[in-house]
Amino acid sequence: MKTRFNWIFYRLSFLLGSVLLLTAGDVMAATDNSEQASLAKGSELFQTKCSVCHGSEGSGGVGMPLNLDDFLKTTSDKYLQQTIRLGRPGRVMPSFSELSDVQVQSLIKYIRSWKPEIKPPVYDQTHIAGDKEQGKQIFNAICINCHREEGIGGKGTGVTFSRPRDAEIIAPAIGNPAFLASASDQMIKKIIMTGRESTPMMAATSMGLTEKDVDNVVTYLRSLSKELPEHGHEHKPDAAVLTYESSYSLEETIDNIKAAAIGYNFRYIREQTLNRGFVEKDQENKNQYLVYFCNFNFLNQALSVDPRIGMFLPFRATIMKKGDTVMVMTVNPNYLCSLFNNAELREGCEFMSEKYEAMLEESTL
Ligand code: HEC
Ligand code: HEC
Structure with missing residues (x-):
């Protein structure tokens, strides 16, 4: 009886022991896994x-x-x-x-x-x-x-x-x-x-x-410690796109933009239909044009502050005719700059935005 009891006891403690061991192993593996998962998450976020x-x-x-x-x-x-x-x-x-x-x-x-x-x-x-x-x-x-x-x-x-x-x-x-x-x-x-x-x-x-x-x-x-600007209240978000309705015909509007560009120290680069290169030449849409213009001083300055701005320059305006209405649309330089957290760039963009708006207003009014 005693031996039998001992035997059962022995089996039981062995079983219990293995259960405990197993659980400890599981817990350790789980911790290991969550460490691994956190590292993988961090790596993914970093990338x-x-x-x-x-x-x-x-x-x-x-x-x-x-x-x-x-x-x-x-x-x-x-x-x-x-x-x-x-x-x-x-x-x-x-x-x-x-x-x-x-x-x-x-x-x-x-x-x-x-x-x-x-x-x-x-x-x-x-x-x-x-x-x-x-x-x-x-x-x-x-x-x-x-x-x-x-x-x-x-x-x-x-x-x-x-x-x-x-x-x-x-x-x-x-x-x-x-x-x-x-x-x-x-x-x-x-x-x-x-x-x-x-x-x-x-x-x-x-x-x-x-x-x-x-x-x-x-x-x-x-x-030197100054107060931190409060997040999200630094700047009012600017409109992403500036839109103007032109009082001139499509051709006149393009000519106006070319003339104004020179007056505002931009260089006119070229114009093309919006879908050039995507369709046969005779199928280009003559009601939608792109005009490229650039201010090389600004371009060089901006590139020296942050080369990524190069992805968005030179400036271009889209001019399109819908029915009787001619519209001019451009990306707002201020909006572009708000994507870059850079005070120096922002100053330049505010300056450009002012010129830019004046120029496009003049071409459409
Ligand atoms: C758009 C570019 C950009 C991105 C995206 C960016 N950083 Fe930075 N980071 C910088 C620049 C530039 C600096 C130097 C700041 C300065 O000029 O004072 C910097 C500085 C730092 C510093 C301080 C380094 C030091 O020597 O003290 C840390 C830490 C840091 N970044 C971590 C991160 C992490 C983590 C992420 C992603 C969650 C990240 N950054 C995303 C551009 C970036
Ligand atoms: C020759 C140029 C140079 C001089 C002079 C210099 N530093 Fe630096 N310092 C750097 C550069 C570059 C870094 C960034 C190093 C890196 O990539 O981690 C830096 C980093 C630092 C950092 C770490 C900042 C961060 O974001 O991690 C501190 C603090 C610092 N410098 C303080 C000083 C002080 C104080 C002096 C003067 C006693 C000084 N430095 C002189 C170029 C310089």
Whole structure:
């Protein structure tokens, strides 16, 4: 009886044990799976939302490199999270306020997976109270050469595009309210002390700076802190397309546009029917024309700020006749620029939009 009981007990505990083991295994496999799933999600998000600018492996493009050792060693997960959320208002880096917390975390997990041996640092929030005036002097003697006045950031974008040939990577906007809101004093200090190998950003000692100097610069940078613009209320959305009804015939309207273009410092490039190239020549629709015109100064300036604008330039107007009505339609430059998060470009576009509207009004009224 006793042995039998023992035997049953033995079987039972074995069974229980295996059940427990099995469950533990399942739980571990499930955690593993959800880690994998989160990483896969992060990779997918990165490819769709970030890789156009930062490169598919984070080596940089229009955006900065994100896979450098010194970058991953000095930036905290909190900084990454905030930077993704806030972007850099007025710079090319957009804000991704629409992503869920889980999505942002999976993006960070993916970025960290490039160099799993590097542990993300965690900074204490101790405030650095140095000498702001001393810091300003150092900034204006050294940092300003790349980060520009008050740290508004270098002209142009990223690594490979519209940069001056002597600078490998455009200096980021370290006086930007979103950078200052994302980075702690201790993190900024650590970045300056470390520098970023294989970029123009040198370590403090190589710039001849002591730790005290760095404290002073951090204090100066912190003093630049401005309020963050509220999301979505920065600009009223502009209409995507400007539409004018012409009081002239189709031919007259085209001639007017050509004449006005010259008056407004645009160069007339060419005109063609809208469907040229898509149909036989005798089937082209003579009631729908495209007129191309361009301002090369603006084109060059805009391209040096952000090369992607090239996809939309030169400007073209569509002129079409429907019944007795002649309509002129163009993409609104202001709308185009609102797609690019770039204050410099926006200024140029506002200027162009004004000229553009005046020119088309004059051709149609
Ligand atoms: C339209 C181009 C563009 C896209 C899209 C973009 N970025 Fe950026 N990103 C930039 C630029 C340019 C900068 C440098 C900002 C500056 O000049 O201050 C930047 C900066 C950053 C920084 C700060 C880097 C540093 O050294 O501190 C991080 C982090 C970052 N981006 C992550 C992302 C992630 C993650 C995504 C996708 C969710 C993304 N970016 C999408 C252009 C872009
Ligand atoms: C020769 C040009 C140059 C000088 C001088 C320079 N920097 Fe930089 N700095 C850069 C570049 C380029 C980067 C971006 C490196 C990268 O790709 O990660 C950078 C990055 C940084 C960052 C990280 C910002 C971010 O978005 O991640 C900080 C902070 C910074 N610099 C502070 C300073 C300070 C303070 C000084 C002066 C003491 C200074 N830099 C001098 C070119 C420069």
